[in-house]
Amino acid sequence: MREFGYQRVFDVPDALAFGADPEARYLGGGTNLVDLMKTGVDRPALLVDVRELPLDRIEATDSGGLRIGATVTNSDLAAHPEVRRRYPALAQAVLAGASGQLRNMATVGGNLLQRTRCGYFTDSSQPCNKRIPGSGCPAIKGEHRNHAILGASEHCVAVHPSDMSVALAAFDAVVHYETADGPGELPLAEFYLPVGDTPHLETALPSGALITGITLPPAPVAADSRYRKVRERASYAFAIGSVAAALDVRDGAVREVRLAFGAVASRPWRAREAERVLTGGPATPHAFADAADTELAAAEVLPHNRYKVALVRNLVVAMLTELAEEAAR
Template sequence: MKEFAYQRATEIGEALHLAVAGGDTRYLGGGTNLVDLMKHGVEAPERLIDIRFLPLGGISEISGGGMLLGATATNSDIAAHPNIRRRYPAVSQAILAGASGQLRNMATAAGNLLQRTRCGYFADPSAPCNRRAPGSGCGATSGEHHNHAILDWTPSCVATHPSDMAVALAAFDAEVRYQTTEGTGVMPLSRFYRPVGDSPHLETTLPEHALITGIALPPVPESMRSRYRKVRERASYAFATVSIAAALEVRDGHILEVRIALGGVASRPWRARIAEDMVRGATPGAELFRAAADAELATARPLRDNAYKVALARNLIATVLTELAASARL
């Protein structure tokens, strides 16, 4: 590991001023991703700013019945919070599906959003990877890619985003709150991640040196049911082959509201808005849900070895929506 400087911040302003002081700097939360990448030579910051002692670890209710997740709140605390489990069960389920208890005890809400892809070419400094070394190429396009993207990829990068929690947050239209030396800002999660394009190393739209302070979950109707389902290659903790976070509200035999987000299919959590638009206002049924899944996946462009993901995602959408519709009638 390359030698680096370490500084601990106890106030938000202090952390921001340390970040803009110069050099290649990273904020350090739980370190469950960043430190691993530093050990492998993928990340080599000159300085780490420890933000774990900032007053950003709370989980609180906000006006209207939404919830605010502090940036340094641990995944374990979020998953166990009674209001999260009751109002946003898909978020709790996603976190519990994402990692072991030891990792959840350290990993933070903001760090979860910012974790890097687990593509093997990205993790290997000797391999070509535009996300790690811009201009070096994408080794996965013609190499090992059976678990890579089927939607919205470009020849520059076919990697997928690894977060389970971010998929659930995307389904609930979460907002990212942040602060810079110029003031505070709010950004919908739908605009937080950049499309791959030709610059996959630019992953988010956060201003330079911005510090995430929290993640806001808007209020949801009490009658809305939600669920997170993850398909992975082994029963132990593994990254999603395909996953889904879905929420459904049924009233008088019709679908009043629906939210669908997919993981494991693109470089960012994929909000399935085409499928949502087909389902909203209709009478729930397996045939409708299959048709909506087909419409959403019509633009899929599978690679040589991952076409199976299209059928897997289709079945996952139809199955989870059918289950939610059945529970909404109870």
């Protein structure tokens, strides 16, 4: 591991001053960053510890949504009564995301910025376009069972590992940040960049920007939501497929639906085509399957990850059917 400096900060201006160094990294819980430092994938010269910043609150917004500070821990986020009541899929996603020990350390801001767990990315002896642009993507012809089926490119087929971000995508979350030039915000739909031919560019955050929080807009449909994750073992593991779903049914018809997929793309995948097909139509398993098929028609599978198409389709049908049945009781 490279020698590095350490600086604890207590206010945002100080954090930005130290974070302006291109070789600095902001340190929250460190549950991903420290692992990458140990393997030599990330080699910062300075860690700027932001855990003491006053960004650890969850508050209602004037519009009826929620604002979640960047240093809120995953454990506190999942346990918060308003999150559990108004956005249950988000609480479920966070609880599915890691062990209790990690959730106690990991922060909301860090969760957004965690890097892929692709084995070629985390092994510094291997080529990887995300780690070394232009070096190649060995996963395409190598081990890719858990890799992307949507939105990938010839340059990268890695998937984003966050569970939390999948639920946030379903509920149109907005990411807030600070820079030396002032505050800014990005809808989560624009926060993560498409892979294209620049997989090393993962977010639209300006250089040196510090994430300060996330806003969830009011979404009554989110109260009837859930998150389901499939993994290769029941204990702590990353998803091989996941779905965040919310459904509002009136008189047997879909009035509103939210769907987002995880572990299928380099970013949380908002299933807008499926939502479009479902809205106004019947709330039936057949309609749910047709909507999933419409969304997944764009899938580009590799020899060993084609199972994900059926997996996600079945998740969508099962979850929406359960939500529709609950609404009919």
